[in-house]
Amino acid sequence: MSAQLLQVLFAGLTAGAIYALVALGFSIIYNSSQVINFAQGEFVMIGGMATVSFLHLGLPLPLAALAAVAATTLVALALDKLAVERARGASVVTLIIITIGASILLRGLASLVWDKNIHALPAFNGDKPIAVGGATLLPQSLWVLGVSLAVLAALWWFFNRTLYGKAMLATSHNRLAAQLAGISVRRVLLVSFGLSGALGALAGILVAPITFTAWDVGVMLGLKGFAAAILGGLGSGPGAVLGGLLLGLAEALAAGYVSSAYKDVIAFVIILAVLVLMPGGLLGRRAAERV
C-alpha cells in the first residue's frame, strides 16, 4: 500500500471516528423517541467548551472532562424537562423543530457565556505522530477511534442486556404498548437525553485537540454526524459507527484522489445513492413503514 493511500485512509478514519461518535448520540434519542435531536451538535460543543473553561479554573484534564460531561448531561436533561417533555403530546416533527430551536438557543448562550474565540485542548497523549508504513497518525485519533468502539460495545450491552435498555428499545418500537407494560415513557425519554448529552460531550472533548472547539462547531459536526447516522441507518449503533467511518473515508479519498473542492459533494452523493437503494440506511431496520 502506498504511503499516500495509507495517509489518506488515516485521515478518513480520524474524521470518520469523530462523525461516528456524534452519530451515536443521534441514534440513542432516535431509538427512544423517533426524534432527531438537532441539538446533538451543541452537546458536542458544550462538552469541548466546558472542558476548556474547567481547565482554566485549574482542574486537571481528567477531572475537567468529567465535570464537562456532567454539565452537558445536565443541559441535555434540562432540554428534555423544559422543552421536549412539555410538548409530549406533539408530533415528532414538532419535537424536531423544538430541538432545532434549542440548538440555536444553546449556540447563542455559548457565545455569551464563553466567547467567540476558537479554543484548543491539549492532546491526551501528546502531539507526536505515530509513523506507520510511511504515513503518520496522531495518538488522539486512536483515542477517538478506541472510545467510539468502546461506547458502541457499552451501548450494545446497555440496550440488549439491561432491563432499562430493553425498556428504552421497547418504547421505540411501540410507545403505547410499552406504556401499558408499565414502562415510564417520560423517564425513558429523560434518560435517553441524558445519555446522548453525555455521549455528545465525550465526543466534543475527544475531538477538541484535533479540530479545536468554538461556540459554533456544533453546526457542522452535528450535520456530518446526522448524515453518518442516516447513512448507517438511524437508530442502529453499529450503523452509526459504520456510517461515520464510511463518510470520513469517502471525504478523505475524494480529497486525496479526486478534488478537494468536491469532497463534500462526493460524500453526500454517496449518501444519496445509498439512501435511494436502501432507504433504511446500511444497517437500519429493513421493514418499510406503511402509513
Place this chain on the structure above:
Amino acid sequence: MNLRSSIAVLGRLVAIAALAFAAHAQAQKEPIKIGAFVSATGPAAFLGDPERKTLELYVEKINAGGGVLGRRLKLISYDSAGDAEKARTFVKRLIEEDKVDAIVGGSTTGETMAVIPLVEQAQIPFISLAGAVVVVEPVKKWVFKTPATDRMACEKIFQDMNARKISKIGLITGSGAFDKSMRAQCMQVAPKYGIDIVGDETYGAQDTDMTAQLTKLRQNAQVQAVLNCGFGAGPAIVTKNFRQIGMSVPLYQSHGVASKEFIKLAGDAANGVRLPAAALLIAETLPFNDPQKHVVLDYQHAYEARYHQDVSTFGGHAYDGLMLIVQAMKNAGTTDDAKVREALEHIHGFVGIDGEFNFSPTDHMGLNLAAFRMLEIQNGNWTLVK
C-alpha cells in the same frame, strides 16, 4: 466576569461624567457628527466589536482633549450585524436623519459595497474598514479605506519567496470569502513575481482534517513551499497536519491568522511558519526607530487598559479611519464635505496603525507593502524576518 463588567460600567459612568463636563465647556458649538456602522454582532462580530469599541474609546479621548476645530465629536453608531441590507438602511439614516459629517464603517466588503452608491450620491466622505481591493478599485470619489488588501499580503509573501529562491508553490485554501478572495488575488499577482502555482487544494470551513489534501501536495515533487490562504480554525489545523505528515518545505500563512490565537491553537507546529502581519501584532518587538512604534503601542495600551482584551488589527482599522477623518478636518479647517474629501485625498505621511498613509486622487487606500511585516514564528513567538 461580573466584577469585570461592573468595573466596565463604572468606567463608562466616569467617562460619561467627564464627557458631560467637557460638553458643558463647549456647549455653545454644534458637535461634529461622525456616523459609524459596524458588525458589532453577528457572524462578523470579531471585526465589528473591536471596531466599535475603538471608535467609542477614541471619540471620548478626542473630546477629552478638546475636540476637533474647537467642536466636540459626536459618534452615531449602528450595528449592521454583517448584513448588507441593514448596512444600507443605517447609512441612509446616517445621511438623511442624523445628517452626519463623515462616515466610518463597513466591517465587511459586502456591507461596504452595498452602501457605496448611497455615499457617492450624498457626497459624504466615507472611510471603509473592509479588506477587499474592489472597495477602492476603481477609485470612487468619496470612498477611502484603511485596511491593507489581500493582494498586498500576497505580494509580501511572494517577495519573501523570491528572496528564498522559491518559485513553485502549492496553495491550500479554505472555503470562506476571505480565503477565496485571497487565493484569487495571489493567483493574479503570482506571475509578476515569477511564482508558479503547481498545486491547488481546498478544504471546507469546518473541516477537521486536511492531511489528505496536504499529502497530495507532499507527493508533488515540484512543490517548494506551501501557502495557506485561510482564516479561522482551518489554518491552525493545516499547520498541525502539515507537521504531522512530516512535510519539510516552508509553510506560509496569510495575514488573516496573524494573531496570538493562531500560535496558541497550532502550538509547537506553528514554529517556522511565516506570515505577513500588521505592525500592531509585534508592537513590543518593533525597533525603536520604527515610525509606527509609538502609534501602535499607544493604541494597544489604551485599548487593553479600557477593555481588558487583546487588541486586534480590526480595531486598528477603525482607529485609522477615525483619525484620518479628524486629520482631514483639521487640515481643511472645516467640516465641509467637499473640502474634507479634498484634504483626505492629500493626506501624506500619516502614520497610523495599518501603516503610513499616502492618499492620492488615484489611490484611496494609501498604503504600500511596508504596511506588512514578514514574520516568522519561533519558539511560540513572532520574530521579524530581516
